[in-house]
Amino acid sequence: MKRYIFLLSIFFSGFSLAAQDGNPNQIVGVWKSPSNELMIKIDKVGNHFQGRIVWLEMSEGNQPVLDENNPEERLRKMPLKGNKIIQELSFDSSKSVWDGGTFYNYTEGKLYNCHVTLHNSGQIKITKYLLNHQDGVVETWTRR
Numbered sequence: 309m310k311r312y313i314f315l316l317s318i319f320f321s322g323f324s325l326a327a328q329d330g331n332p333n334q335i336v337g338v339w340k341s342p343s344n345e346l347m348i349k350i351d352k353v354g355n356h357f358q359g360r361i362v363w364l365e366m367s368e369g370n371q372p373v374l375d376e377n378n379p380e381e382r383l384r385k386m387p388l389k390g391n392k393i394i395q396e397l398s399f400d401s402s403k404s405v406w407d408g409g410t411f412y413n414y415t416e417g418k419l420y421n422c423h424v425t426l427h428n429s430g431q432i433k434i435t436k437y438l439l440n441h442q443d444g445v446v447e448t449w450t451r452r
Contacts, residue, residue, distance in 0.1 A: 332399030334426050335406060338362060339449040347452060348393060357406055357424075359394030377417030388414055394434075397424060411436045420444075 335357060338349045348359035364373055372387035397409035404425070411422035411434065420436035422444075427433050430451045437444030 330401040330404070332357075332401070332406070334429075335397075335424060335432055338452040339432060340452050341449055342447050348449075350394065355398065357394070357397040357399070357409070358392050360392050361389050364388060375414055375417075377414060379417050394422065394424075397422075 333352060335350050336352055338347055339359070340347045345365045346361060347363040349362045350357055350359040366373065372389060374384065375386050375388050375391065376384050378384050378386075391412070391414070393412045393414065395410050395412075397406040399405075400407050406424040409422050409424075411420045412418075413420060413436070421439060422434055422436045424435075425433045427448065432449050432451075433446055434449060435444040435446045
């Protein structure tokens with residue numbers, strides 16, 4: 309019985325350490341927003357990570373959702389699906405955080421600085437903040 313408990317403790321400790329083992333690719337995959345209106349796919353591109361919109365709720369009439377609030381007028385008629393909303397994240401193994409990136413909030417048309425932490429194997433926390441601000445908005449996204 310002690311051996312069984314010992315083996316189980318080793319098995320489950322591996323899950324808790326997985327988020328802190330320094331593997332930068334742990335955030336690669338598809339993640340659903342807290343509002344359930346959007347999914348992004350995070351990939352590693354070169355030395356950075358980026359997130360593209362792979363699914364979002366359609367507007368009324370099943371028309372593609374456009375980037376209507378984009379500060380660049382020429383991009384306002386472009387569909388949002390496929391757009392990068394997370395860019396240039398780098399993994400900092402000393403802090404177990406993906407940092408130095410940006411998050412484009414298409415509902416506001418604003419670009420935020422961001423960092424990502426792996427909460428557990430099924431959730432990430434994305435912190436978005438404006439330049440020179442310490443406090444940010446934290447959102448928990450769920451793996452799909």
